[in-house]
Amino acid sequence: MQAEAASRPTLADVAARAGVSPSTASLAFSGSGPVSDATKERVLAAASELGYAGPDPRARSLRRGRSGIVGVVLEERVRAAFLDPVKIQMLDGISEGIASLGAGLLLLTDTGAEGENAVSIESAPVDAVVLIGCSPRLADSIEALRRRGIPAVAIEGATGEDIPEISIDNRAATRRGAEYLRELGHTRVAIVTLPVDAARTRGPITDELLRASTAATASQRLAGAREIFPTAGGRVAGASSIEEGLEAARALLADPAERPTAIIAQSDLLAAGVIQAAEELGLAVPADLSVLGFDGIRVDGLQHDLTTLAQPSVAKGRAAGEAVVQLLSGEPPASRCFTSTLHVGDTTARPLHPASDPPGIR
Incomplete structure (x- = not known):
């Protein structure tokens, strides 16, 4: 494995092959600087010849001090969450709310499952976390994030004053x-x-x-x-x-x-x-x-x-995503509470045989 890693081409190798400085080669890959089209083509051609795929995103993350990832902690396994339209709507809202960050979402669960190679709330490389939905393990998740110093937003649940909550009535x-x-x-x-x-x-x-x-x-x-x-x-x-x-x-x-x-x-x-x-x-x-x-x-x-x-599930998710953006910019967001509305459909009606003394239904 070490020999394989040592034989991998580097950005410096690409720069030498293209006849440019490493900084120019880096700009050619990122597209963020004044590099001519001809120079960019020469750098990319050299990279192709050497089999170089581009700068290591992990190194870029270290330089920025950010992973570019927002974690979303679900209360159940991912498959179960995707069968719940409420969770899907909230995920849509979160994606909208964090759009300005250009960040990705990493889905985690708080089911308590552990393993040697498991990516969990204790180890996931995230910049911030949204805790989704009604979880009996919310306090455990919050404690883990506090230990790591990861900023968090909760969608429902008693979180404490240091974590903003997006709730409903x-x-x-x-x-x-x-x-x-x-x-x-x-x-x-x-x-x-x-x-x-x-x-x-x-x-x-x-x-x-x-x-x-x-x-x-x-x-x-x-x-x-x-x-x-x-x-x-x-x-x-x-x-x-x-x-x-x-x-x-x-x-x-x-x-x-x-x-x-x-x-x-x-x-x-x-x-x-x-x-x-x-x-x-x-x-x-x-x-x-x-x-x-x-x-x-x-x-x-x-x-x-x-x-x-x-x-308003989408609005709740969007508010949580916007709160994450505020947290990462150093601006403490305020908690928000949304209002639910009664929709009367065809599953309720007057009882056929109303009773004045209700039994103890168990």
Whole structure:
């Protein structure tokens, strides 16, 4: 390997072959200086003859003190993130926000996976990081970045005063959705939450699990729902996915005597799974079961216009990217909070058999 590296042509070799100085050869490659077309052609021809591909970008990064890379930390594996339209919209927004940097995006995960050659938040060569979405491991990621001195922006989550947060009105928005269900006459309401802990524990919503919660988004949305339905129980999902919503709703709808007339799902993907579970049981949505989501996305295969709390995902991502640009220019950005809107679709209606005394739905 060392012999191979030693035999590789260098920029100095190219300059000597072309009969120019190394600085002129460098300018010819970068296109950033006053080099004539004839000289540039001579340098590129010499490089081609020697098999020289160009200056090492790692050396250029060292000279600039920047890698030209912005990290984006996802709460799940990349494949799962690309199945979530909310994550895709936020990534689009981040790309727009950092466009002026000319930087690339490096996708990382905070799943806790480790390996000898793994590129992680602990080792990735990044100039700054955007922490995306609802993660129960947010505090761990923030601590790792603080140790490294890497500037960061968080999209949702309790970050501390030194890290700007791009957030939405999770609690107030969910309260508005819950109020709408109450106005329709629902009292038997259950909730399907996003993951609340790093282990992604599934099961009934319990006080013990909520005390151990490290996920601000899930906790805020639950608090908003319980402002209207204080005794509402439900299930904690292991991820924001149709499959997890399906599993949670099967448990909630299994006993006809305890079935809710409405389910508040903390994401539209979870809501789509709830609807699928209802249809498996022969329940009509919204006649037998009203379903409220959160996000405002289009879910492939869903044959309903979902009633949901629509959030501005692209705008959130763009704001995070713009905050990164400010951080890298030495200008401290301010945190921002966006507002969600209630979209009334065809998955909510008045309950057929309203009850005055809601059961303890678990």
